[in-house]
Amino acid sequence: MAGTGVIMLLFLVAHMLGNLKIFFGAEEFNGYAAWLRTIGEPALHNSWYLYIQRTGLVVAVVLHGVAAYQLSKRDIRARPAKYEHKRQRASYATRTMRWGGVILGLYIVWHILDLTTLTVNPLGKEHHPYENIVADFRIWWVNVVYIVAMLALGLHIRHGFWSAAQTLGAVNKRRDRALKITANVLAASLTAGFLVVPVAVMTGLVD
Amino acid sequence: MNLTLRIWRQQSSEEEGAMVTYRVEDISPDMSFLEMLDVLNEELILAGDEPVAFDHDCREGICGACGMVINGQAHGPERTTTCQLHMRHFKDGDTVDVEPWRAAAFPVVKDLVVDRTAFDRVIQAGGYISVPTGSAPEAHATAVPKEAADFAFEHAECIGCGACVAACPNGSAMLFTSAKVNHLNVLPQGQPERETRVLDMVAAMDDQGFGGCTNTGECATACPKGIPLPSIAAMNREYLRALRKEKSRSKG
Numbered sequence: 001m002a003g004t005g006v007i008m009l010l011f012l013v014a015h016m017l018g019n020l021k022i023f024f025g026a027e028e029f030n031g032y033a034a035w036l037r038t039i040g041e042p043a044l045h046n047s048w049y050l051y052i053q054r055t056g057l058v059v060a061v062v063l064h065g066v067a068a069y070q071l072s073k074r075d076i077r078a079r080p081a082k083y084e085h086k087r088q089r090a091s092y093a094t095r096t097m098r099w100g101g102v103i104l105g106l107y108i109v110w111h112i113l114d115l116t117t118l119t120v121n122p123l124g125k126e127h128h129p130y131e132n133i134v135a136d137f138r139i140w141w142v143n144v145v146y147i148v149a150m151l152a153l154g155l156h157i158r159h160g161f162w163s164a165a166q167t168l169g170a171v172n173k174r175r176d177r178a179l180k181i182t183a184n185v186l187a188a189s190l191t192a193g194f195l196v197v198p199v200a201v202m203t204g205l206v207d
Numbered sequence: 208m209n210l211t212l213r214i215w216r217q218q219s220s221e222e223e224g225a226m227v228t229y230r231v232e233d234i235s236p237d238m239s240f241l242e243m244l245d246v247l248n249e250e251l252i253l254a255g256d257e258p259v260a261f262d263h264d265c266r267e268g269i270c271g272a273c274g275m276v277i278n279g280q281a282h283g284p285e286r287t288t289t290c291q292l293h294m295r296h297f298k299d300g301d302t303v304d305v306e307p308w309r310a311a312a313f314p315v316v317k318d319l320v321v322d323r324t325a326f327d328r329v330i331q332a333g334g335y336i337s338v339p340t341g342s343a344p345e346a347h348a349t350a351v352p353k354e355a356a357d358f359a360f361e362h363a364e365c366i367g368c369g370a371c372v373a374a375c376p377n378g379s380a381m382l383f384t385s386a387k388v389n390h391l392n393v394l395p396q397g398q399p400e401r402e403t404r405v406l407d408m409v410a411a412m413d414d415q416g417f418g419g420c421t422n423t424g425e426c427a428t429a430c431p432k433g434i435p436l437p438s439i440a441a442m443n444r445e446y447l448r449a450l451r452k453e454k455s456r457s458k459g
């Protein structure tokens with residue numbers, strides 16, 4: 001869980017920062033997207049790096065899901081009888097890891113169909129990511145789906161980052177607080193960084 | 208004070224159990240929770256009923272026998288053992304729910320008594336050090352750095368009560384196992400078995416049907432001895448280190 005989580009987290013940081021280029025206009029943003037395809041050239045053919053990265057990420061998502069499924073199964077088996085006296089346990093982020101993860105999984109599928117394969121994108125113009133994104137966020141329910149998914153992402157990372165540090169043995173008493181703060185800052189800045197794009201389209205800042 | 212108690216009654220591990228309601232009256236706020244149960248049991252015996260079975264031994268918070276879940280919290284509302292929990296933490300007229308530890312690895316024997324043999328199995332797998340028998344060694348023969356001694360003491364406080372497992376939504380024994388591993392692995396006396404200890408104890412823990420850790424932190428909140436959550440990270444560190452060592456050893 002920790003290893004695959006960290007891989008995906010690193011990708012998300014790069015993804016979020018890349019998204020912000022949208023504020024420099026269509027030309028620069030589309031140019032950035034085109035440049036992504038040239039990474040690794042001339043050693044690699046055009047887009048090869050992108051496909052290597054995509055394969056790696058899909059493997060990470062699948063392994064993350066499989067591990068979560070196995071862990072959940074084991075955990076449910078270890079606690080067959082519930083307590084009669086119910087009590088609210090742990091923080092919201094902690095309690096929503098499983099279903100929040102499922103929501104994120106579904107969102108990733110939709111997100112790829114929307115902006116990678118362009119299957120469900122309202123515009124669907126190839127090599128014009130800027131225009132596709134703007135077309136997306138002009139639709140209210142796309143915004144809702146996106147905002148809900150990004151909030152789920154923030155919660156997932158808030159618990160997930162610190163949790164991964166714990167699993168990998170990076171936590172100790174002295175570092176505990178710093179790691180928790182890092183988790184919160186990471187979660188908040190990723191969520192905010194992703195959300196400024198639809199907000200900018202909605203407010204007309206980007207069009 | 209007068210209380211309504213709802214207590215889990217179960218004849219044996221084979222039979223079904225249920226919550227049964229009792230009234231206790233004139234309870235002194237200075238009584239411990241166990242003394243309050245003693246009062247109830249005396250009344251039950253006088254009435255010809257079966258007393259509530261619960262585990263207890265030292266009644267001074269050091270043996271770890273007296274585990275029970277009170278109002279959904281392991282050992283009740285205070286961070287202490289049930290025997291050290293005083294009735295002054297409850298209000299007159301309260302309804303108090305009392306249940307046994309719930310975990311697949313801790314089957315209910317009767318009423319509030321569970322079988323915690325699974326913990327013994329984990330201890331047997333590595334919770335020891337190898338010393339030559341004979342006369343006691345000179346106490347200062349092996350110097351222990353202050354930091355290591357403090358760390359070992361902190362974890363040696365674990366009384367194996369099982370509150371961590373009871374509180375964990377996954378019935379995981381990571382906090383208990385980490386306390387035992389960390390206690391011995393940090394000391395010079397524990398070095399010969401440092402790698403096998405963590406590998407074997409974790410394997411035994413998994414064998415006993417405890418759940419996996421999802422870092423909810425419920426265990427450390429419930430621990431009457433204050434074993435902190437980063438202890439699990441410390442054990443994970445030991446585990447990863449032992450795996451690396453094993454690998455390089457098998458390579459020759």
Ligand code: FES
Pocket residue numbers: 262263264265266267268269270271272273288289290291
């Ligand atoms: S009876 Fe020994 S710790 Fe409570």
